Amino acid sequence: MKNIKLIISAVFLTLFSISCNEEDFLNEEPFDFYSPENSFTTPEQIDLAIVRLYKDSQSVFVGGVVNTFALFYTTDVGYDAIDPTHQLNSWADKITPETPEVKWYWVNLYKMVANANVVLSRIDGVAYASEAERNVKIAETKFFRALAYRTLGIMYGGVPLALEELSAPKRDYVRASQADVFAQVISDLEDGATNLPEADAVEQDGRVSKGAANHLLAEMYIITQEYDKAIAAATAVIDNPNYALMTERFGSRVSEPGDVYWDLFRRNNVNRGTENKEAIWVAQYEHLAPGGGDPDNFARFLAPLYWQLKDDDGVNIFFSHSSQNGGRGIGWWAASDYMLNQVWEGSNNDMRNSDFNIIRDVLVDNPESKFFGQLMVASGSIDNFPDPYKRWWSALFAKSLPIGNFPADVIADPATGETNNGASSTFNDRYMMRLAETYLLRAEAYILKGDQASAATDINAVRSRANADPVLAAEVDIDYLLDERARELFTEEFRLLTLMRMNKIVERVRLHNPMHNGTYESFNINETQNLWPIPNTEIERNTEATLEQNPGY
């Protein structure tokens, strides 16, 4: 007995005293995530990191709902239609270092920069079949870094330039000059203009090409007042046989009544893969697919709250929100009178103002209304409906609404076209750059250079496609150009950035924004507000150096 006891004890005590190899035992092995060390080592992985940049750019400019609309409704073309004190309606009161949108753009653009820097810092260690292949990927990455810094530079001025992957925390950022920021952008874009493939040679439809880099370069050279370079960059796009303004009906819905401008914005007509030669760079959306992209919620936010309108008997004018009327809008923001009416004054046959593209009246479709079957506005059915800020009705901008073409899953009743709450998006790819804008950029450069004739030619290239009367050279100036941009690019161009880079935001908001020009309110926009403030949280966190705030904030 005693022996057994001793043996068992000895066995246990031996176990007890044997310690396993501590280092092995405590070694930590990741199983379900990647590390930078094993993630950016092959060309395929590098490309996935670049794919992420496409998503980042989509998040900043297209997704993000309320935040992205700040690029539109804070300007001359739009306003928040809910009420004067809502969201960012008053520049002086609402654009401050505490404003969530102010932080949102800063944070997300810098995240895009950081993601680009990881690729640029790692790509040299990756084996590529050729230097040319590597250079394409470098150029593609730099395009996105440039896009981020161009936007940061326009919005915030001279921002800190971070150009390397970070391996340790950093809290001592200082601002570069705005000129340095733009110089960096141009340097990155020039790389792109050299090394990116042509539009017909990109790996997948939706990837950026030389054209995209040149288009953005043209804008940058205008900012840096290098107009000849701007003209050259724009010309490189305009003269490129891959691109052309679409002048004939095309795409999936040619058989329906419409016009070519209408065709340009139909679902599945936007990508270059669908015979569209006007697209330069398109943000990708694929309905319901994993990674399909953030929905572009114009159909919810810009479309009016029409389906709640009542006639003077108090009877609903519409039986419901419906696909044929553009889905379930809530009229969160609306086009200003400038956008809705003034820019079209004197235009006769401008296709962009056609009944297909800007729908200013619709048929009353609730059989219980005495106006059933009549045009809502023309019949006077809503004359007595209180709509102080045109939230319930102004117009439907068909280019940002899949009118009559919502996906089946947001249709509540196929027989009537009634939609459910999901009918809130364009469900469409979205132009980030379109050739019409390249013409207008070149026109801008010509104007600034003093060559009004060439500017008029370019503007007329855009106008003639839209059947609009040509403009005379003498009539062309920056304000005319801005009007033309509004006509051609409403809901496409990021109007806030356009006006800020032209130093026009203060003037134009005071003139045309109904919350500032006295139409609804006379809110203030300060002279210094051509730049947004730096978020206070960033100043606070940057403990080891001072980030100077922009003047006036």
Next chain:
Amino acid sequence: MKKHLKNGLLYRQFPKIGLKMKLTTFLLIVSLFQVQANSYSQNTKLSVDLENESIENVFYAIEEISEFRFLYESGQIDLDRKISIKVNKKKISDILPIIFRGADVDYKIRGRQIILTKKGLGISIPKADTPNGFSNKNTAVQQQLSGTVTDTEGIPLPGASILEKGTTNGTQTDFDGNFSLGVSDENTVLEISYIGFIKKEVALDGQTELTVVLQEDTAKLEEVIVIGYGTATKSDLTGSVSRADLATATETSNVSIVQALQGSIAGLNVGAVTNAGQNPSLSVRGQSTLSSDGGDNAPLIVLDGIIYRGSLIDINPDDIASIDILKDVSSAAIYGSQASNGVIVVTSKTGSAISGKPTFSYSTSYTVQTPSNRFEPMNAAEYEQFYPDIFWDRGGRLAPDFLQVGPSYVWQNNFKTNEIAEGFAAGLDTPWNELLTGDGSVQTHNLSVSGKSDAASYFISGGFTDQEAYIKNDTYKRYNFRVNLDAKITDWLNIGTQTFFTVSDYSGQSANYDPTPRDGGAGQHAYYYLQPWAPIRDGEGELIPNPEGSWLNPFLALEVQDSDVRLNLSSVLYANINLPIDGLSYRANYANNYRTRDWANFDSSAASFQGAAFKEHSSTWDWTFDNILTYRKTIAENHNINATLVYGVEKRAFNSTLATARNFAVDILGYNSLEAGDPTLNGAFSGKEEESSLYQMGRLLYNYKNKYFFTGTVRRDGFSGFGINDKTAIFPSAAVGWIITQEPFADSSSWLNYLKLRASYGQSGRRGLGRYDTQSQVTAEPSVVFGDGGPTFLGLETISLANPALGWETTTGTNYAIDFGLFNSRVSGTMEYYSNKTENILFAIALPEITGFEEINSNIAQVSNYGIEATLSSTIVDKGPWRWDASFNFSKVRNKVESILGADNDNDGVEDDLIGNGLFIGEPQNVLYDYEITGMWQLADEANGSIWEGFLPGTYKLNDLNGDGMISSLADRKILGYSDPSYRFGISNTISYKNLSMSVFVNSIQGGKEYYWGDDAPHSTGNWNKADQLSYSNIPKGGWDYWMPENPNARYRRLDNAGQFEAKPYSQRSFVRLQDVSLAYTFSNELTQKFGLSNLKLFLSGKNVATWTDWNGSDPETGVGFRPDNPLLRSYTMGLNVKF
């Protein structure tokens, strides 16, 4: 006879009485040590060598050399018969036949007792209170009395001693706690005593039947406390360890065992719960680290000796024998790197039946729960009165004074849907809240059997808990099974297990609809916010998905199929070996804990009513192997040693698989046929994580003459989750104690009968980080579909910065304490002071997001923490059938940030604050750093142009601290107060009269002047924050005091808009709560025995009965402000415990 003294039983007097006094009646004694005695008779071998001695002297001799006692009735045994006997190392069973060879005697060995009767009368064990019970010849018996001795639970105490005061006349209770005694005077006083219980004197006052309830000695100095990897008696302790009083824990509606401890132990902070099957938050001695997150401050849970990572709620409260809380750094230091938040040591029951026969126990309770604070939404009429106020500034009122209603303004146009408009027109008043909430209930049933024999002890139990919470369909069902076994294989080897299996069923989507359950959505409380005008169904009887335009109809939630079943199988297997060296033993613990969660959900209304479903399986497998060497020895009588060495390893593995589907072609099979969803939209996700720890620990408990005490420990810890540079660390501690009242100079008759001083110093750590937190992580997620109809591309992104230098957070602490007992321990208490310093705190520091990252995990800062704790217990009244016990506990903690990054970038000579993380040098950790409200902007200010940019009439005026004429978050915020409590106290009273007892517990958390502030402003709730949301959200009855043109001095700002600066009017959370009240009745033994029961108790209790507070919100303790969160429930429980 000395060896009997330590048992403290009257037993020791027996030989004298039994033999010398020649008792004439049969005397039966049941030993408390029955069980040990059985083995005693088996194992003890005696040598007897007597020549021609009387039987009486033979008995005497055997009693001298052994613990055997002879019991017989005088006159039945011939004591004068002479025998000769010579045996060498024989068992008593072999000796007795020799003694009684040829005699007219029957004998029976019963433990240590040898019962003798005259042959033929048979051996029966009469009840002590039968007519041939006790009487003492030397006493002039005037009065015959009988009685029962029980503990406060009503459990009989066998072997309790009863002595007539001032005499040697006495007896002991039998198996069933019954006794019978003849006394000299009907008004005499009896002294009743029992080990571990407070001695009680009972004046007879003519009673002939007594029920004596003994109270456990609150000082419980001999109580065995679990201190981690071993035990120690309470008197040996040098650190700060509190034992929870679980006596009434099962009498209240606590689904989780720790809930019962809420407020009752100084330094242990238990949060309130509001959901079915929810674990309360736990912390010990406040917050030593920088994060106030509950998980970062949660104490380590040790269950049956093994670190337990599962959910506490999986442990059946009925299975718990004890809970010990290791509070100070030195006590907790044996758990090293995981101990700085304190350790809660939970021990499950074992078979320790006193009587040796199985004890069956059944308990059941039923609880009704109702919100402690009614917070009901408005009905249609009330809401219609309120609603137009939202739109006063949008035309609802006429400028400039906004006192006249705008005649042309149609506020009904703010309705979000036509359904609302129609409902309003039709005068609809849907009581959403009433329909979707209601009184909750908890039902419990527990059955167990326990017992102990020579070879084994066992505790086997099963339990069932069924909870329905306040919100419809918020349910929880739990099935518990436990087997605790200990088998004595040989006299040197014990093998056993503590194993439990718990099934927790959280199935069912509550009416608090959560559209994205997997993303941890908290539910939207739509049942509350839905307007009374909103219809539930349309004309065809179909549920309207968005009656209000915003939330999904909560009735759809009730149609969601949801199955959420979690299994927890935990098994500790152990072997205890007594090694050949005396006092040295080895214990191996091998523990496995396997927990799974199977969660499946099908929501037919998701994905635009095409249905979305998922099925997820996740499992966690933890195993631990501990080797523990223990050496206990008393050397040279005075040196008591208890030494422990531990070597252990732990491994934890997590696995998960998730499949999702949506857009179902046919949905009748729900989540059980994910393949019925659109195959292009299927999702598959999986995860796996592992972590490992290893540790070595040494501990020495030493005391000299039970007077001077020393404890020293060293633990070395390694954890895989730490940076490669810093995988291991060492945590030492030492503590001393001195029982002054043991000194010769102490006067034992003084009013101060016990006084002990303790002091400790030690280091412990906190891991603070999850596994993999030191590594930079890169995610790959579906990011882009290029072209139309193309494949999905993944996108790679680095989401965290690596920090390979991350190591342990270390807390160094001292603890000073005094334990005292006054007036024969009638009053006892403990006072403690501690002071801790935590360094290298693991903290996610906010980074400028220029970096691309929001934060980085770092070891930073130094925080000091000090506190006082006091506990006082007293038996205030103990007279006749009356008894009143009271106890009071108090605790107070303060902390201070001593250092953060150590940088002084602004060169002002003081280290910089880290405002981005809310950390300020010299201040406590949880500060309210915000704008100070000084008043309200009025319409007149706008009219005369004096209103500042960013403000509107009816918004708060803020203090412009730097006087620059504008408000900025950089310059105009300051510390307004602290969100931690100032102090806490609890008062408990138990009053009993005969079999009836009542307990009342009052719990309070107080803020003093500056502490315990929180945000209970109505506009802090997103839905009541601005006009858009208010336009589709119902609000509480009575509304709140909001600014309007006619109410310029309101407490809260205008309804529709905050302006650019959302300031908060904070309020204090201080409260006093009548937390527990319970009434218990224990049926008398005569009654219970008629039904064959040994104990029957009925109880009624109430929890959260009343609360006194100035907090405007739902509940101060849960911190729920003025918003419709799950309410704290008031509950009333009725139940019974029965043993047989």
